[in-house]
Amino acid sequence: MINRIILNGTSYFGSGSRTILSEEIKSRNLKKAFVVSDINLVNAGITDKVLSILKNAGIEYELFSDIKPNPTVTSVKEGVQKCKLSNSDCIVAVGGGSSIDVSKAIGIIMTNPEHVDVVSLDGAVNTKNPAMPIFALPTTAGTAAEVTINYVITDEERVKKMVCVDPHDIPVVAIIDAELMAGMPKNVAASTGMDVLTHAIEGYITKAAWEMTDMFHLKAIELIYNNLEKAVNDKDMEAINNMGLAQYIAGMGFSNVGLGIVHSMAHSLGAVYDTPHGLANALLLPYVMEYNGEVAYKKYYQIGKVLGIDNLDLTKEEIIEKVVEKIRNLAINVGIPQKLHEINVKEEDLEMLAEKSFNDVCTGGNPRETSVKDILEIYKKAF
Ligand SMILES: NC(=O)c1ccc[n+]([C@@H]2O[C@H](COP(=O)([O-])OP(=O)(O)OC[C@H]3O[C@@H](n4cnc5c(N)ncnc54)[C@H](O)[C@@H]3O)[C@@H](O)[C@H]2O)c1
Ligand SMILES: [Fe+2]
Structure with a gap:
């Protein structure tokens, strides 16, 4: 290798x-x-x-x-x-x-x-x-x-x-x-910060991930979890600095190993509705994590440790649920909407969006083999 x-x-x-x-x-x-x-x-x-x-x-x-x-x-x-x-x-x-x-x-x-x-x-x-x-x-x-x-x-x-x-x-x-970075409006700081988290999580569980990139991505997840809310809600300068560092560290990883279908699906929303990139990722991330849990759950235990979940006796289903819940709560705490209909996505477009997403270059890196049908189901759930 x-x-x-x-x-x-x-x-x-x-x-x-x-x-x-x-x-x-x-x-x-x-x-x-x-x-x-x-x-x-x-x-x-x-x-x-x-x-x-x-x-x-x-x-x-x-x-x-x-x-x-x-x-x-x-x-x-x-x-x-x-x-x-x-x-x-x-x-x-x-x-x-x-x-x-x-x-x-x-x-x-x-x-x-x-x-x-x-x-x-x-x-x-x-x-x-x-x-x-x-x-x-x-x-x-x-x-x-x-x-x-x-x-x-x-x-x-x-x-x-x-x-x-x-x-x-x-x-x-x-x-x-x-x-x-300090002048970012709250919504830009929140959505771009959630983009960093999406890079770190997708890069950590992507097919080509290896020891060195795992190290970058886990460190980035830790930095984001400890700093995003303070950076967005309190405009705390140290937290903003740490978010800058987190974005760079995550970039060192994902740039070299790829991402997954959160990005594929976000790219389609960006192309069709001009949805801000970070917002699209932030909204879709928990839904795709639930879907990918089936194959990525072993890595979710490691993510869970970083997020303060130290009960290692959890079943596969429990660890998926708990990690996704933490990520969803973080998004809610920085003001990210939770449903696609709230950001003007049209239900009649979902099939076309799923088709486009499946053909995106990031789809190949997704840890779970996927299909237009599966992506459509995720869009429907998020709608
Ligand atoms: N090259 C890559 O590896 C890579 C990775 C992920 C995403 N992208 C792409 O990057 C683009 C998104 O970039 P982004 O999320 O950084 O946002 P952006 O560059 O599109 O900026 C979003 C808005 O925030 C404003 N803004 C930016 N910084 C500000 C500041 N400090 N103070 C006040 N306003 C500020 C901008 O003027 C703009 O209106 C998308 O097109 C996305 O697809 C690229
Ligand atoms: Fe991104």
Whole structure:
């Protein structure tokens, strides 16, 4: 058995760590940064916390902010055009998964121009050249896009979230600075935080999991369980910092082993209704955990220990029930809705959604062999 781990060359952690950015750019002899950050972050003054570092260090930059959550092929194409015209030699991504993913797609196309159509990057693609150097500064504690080898772009024509898997897209430097995350509105902090938990749990029970990734995922689950509520409900700075760390640690794991059908099903909701990624995962996670319990229950005992369930005499059915209950309560405590009809999903679409989900790239990693019929049943239960 051969296992592979791909991580950033350099990463920094801790409140205020973004100040290291200029030194990292200069030490690589790079001259101009194409800064990618969504418009809400620009308007909220968060992007400026990074732009001011570039300004003070005399590093030239150009800002691209035409990005929406669940970013699109159109946005990437526009970004590529602007990046070319800007004559930049590196990319600075400031934002959540949406901004970082657009940066990755732009960075890949800049050095692999034969993929300018964007859609040919769907799935696992062996591009020829590493992306332009990307410096990633996440503003959500969620996707871990700063350390993963994936990016997710919505193809509007096919109504599909393309999960693009390519080691060439990994940022050369990741800077996890909790001060950039502190301004998240409560609903964004809750849903992106539950995305981290979904990565940790799906990555822990996925088919390709092994000792090293198990270590990352269990640690991430512990950090999330102890910090998510404080980070969301009390805006406790130490807890926000720990959530930033948890997202990165979970990313070190799942990026290298894959996920499961919570993500497949969430991708369909994102493509069809533009549902925020973390919210879709958060709502679906307990239902899919119940379904996967049948094959993943041995690992649920380990998750249970981390969640404070230390009764090892529990039966298979009991451990599934108790672990799922803890996860569901955590979601409720941070304000996550529990039914799909509450987030405007239409009952008549469930069959189409199940079909799309079954064909998602994450389905292959699910620990339990699944089918369109099984996925439809889970959607119905969650409806
Ligand atoms: N690359 C990967 O490995 C990976 C993994 C999982 C998900 N994703 C993708 O990432 C995207 C979701 O990213 P996300 O969940 O980080 O959210 P996001 O980037 O879509 O941001 C959500 C909203 O929160 C706002 N926001 C972000 N940070 C903020 C802050 N600090 N203060 C105030 N507002 C803030 C943004 O402006 C935006 O309106 C989806 O498209 C998803 O499919 C990528
Ligand atoms: Fe995710």
